Amino acid sequence: MRSPRFPLLVALLVIVAAAYWYVHSRRAANGETIAVYHTKLDGTSLGVIRVSMRPRAPGESAAEHLHNEALYAAVEAVTGPPSDVNAIRFPPGTHVRSVAIDGATATVDLSKDVETQAGGSFGENGEFKALVYTVTGLPGIDAVQVTVDGSRLETLPGGHLELDQPLRRSDW
Numbered sequence: 001m002r003s004p005r006f007p008l009l010v011a012l013l014v015i016v017a018a019a020y021w022y023v024h025s026r027r028a029a030n031g032e033t034i035a036v037y038h039t040k041l042d043g044t045s046l047g048v049i050r051v052s053m054r055p056r057a058p059g060e061s062a063a064e065h066l067h068n069e070a071l072y073a074a075v076e077a078v079t080g081p082p083s084d085v086n087a088i089r090f091p092p093g094t095h096v097r098s099v100a101i102d103g104a105t106a107t108v109d110l111s112k113d114v115e116t117q118a119g120g121s122f123g124e125n126g127e128f129k130a131l132v133y134t135v136t137g138l139p140g141i142d143a144v145q146v147t148v149d150g151s152r153l154e155t156l157p158g159g160h161l162e163l164d165q166p167l168r169r170s171d172w
Contacts, residue, residue, distance in 0.1 A: 032052060032053050032054070032055050033050040033051060033052055033053060034050070034051055034053050034069060034072070034073050034076070034134070034137065034138065035048045035049075035050055035133075035134065035137045036048065036049050036050070036051055036073065036076040036077055036081070036134050037077065037129075037130045037133040037134045037137070038077075038080055038081045038085065038087035038088070038089075038130045039087060039088045039125075039126035039127070039129050039130045040086065040087060040088075041086045041087065041088065043088065043125065043126055046129070046130070046133060047081065047085065047087065049081055049085075051076055053069055053072060063101070066101060066138065066139075066140060066141075067099065067100075067101055069138050070099045070101060070106045070108075070135055070138055070141060071096065071098075071099040073134045073135050073137070073138060074096045074099050074106075074108045074131065074134070074135055075095075075096045076134065077130050077131045077134035077135065078090050078094055078095060078096055078110070078131065080130075087126075087130075088126030088127055088130070089127065090110075090113075090114060090127045091113050091114060091115075091116040092113070093111065093113035093116075094110060094111055094113040094114045095110070095111045095113070096108060096109070096110060096111075097109040097110065097111055097149070097150070101141065104140060104141060104142040104143060105141070105142070105143045105144070105145055105166050106135050106136075106138075106141045106143070106144050106145070107144075107145040107146075107147060108131065108135065108144055108145070108146055108147070109146075109147045109148070109149070109150055110146060110147070110148050110149075111148075111149065112148055112149050114127075114148060114156065115148065115156050125161060125172070128146065128161055128167060129172050131144060131146075132144045132167045132168065132169060132171070132172075133169060136168065136169055142168060143166035143167060143168045144166060144167050144168075145165075145166040145167075146163045146167065147163075148163075152164060
């Protein structure tokens with residue numbers, strides 16, 4: 001004999017699943033998603049995964065919301081796509097330390113782990129292309145200045161990608 005709690009548990013799971021679907025479909029319908037890019041293993045093609053972004057909170061200014069979107073976008077780009085997606089990835093341990101926005105340029109400060117990229121110019125270009133495409137996909141951001149542990153570098157140790165100037169989509 002089934003416990004009388006079993007149908008109640010099933011009903012609760014159905015309600016939770018329906019609520020989850022409703023919230024995520026409403027966000028997508030309202031355009032509250034961001035495109036997170038990843039560079040495919042051919043080094044030139046981009047893949048994209050759309051992720052939900054919370055709506056602007058009451059009392060949150062437009063500038064604060066853009067900052068929060070840029071931070072979230074940068075974190076998602078550095079984290080990379082799910083592990084079953086073949087993509088060029090940032091070195092393990094790399095994380096976003098901070099994001100600042102000045103005009104149309106977002107400064108993304110990365111941890112020093114980014115300097116351990118072993119993929120040469122192929123890897124450096126791939127990982128930063130994904131980051132730049134993701135962050136510049138946000139309204140009002142045209143360029144990304146990358147810093148490492150708070151310092152602007154000319155290049156990463158491999159010397160393949162110049163980081164002394166903001167990066168734009170047109171750089172690829």
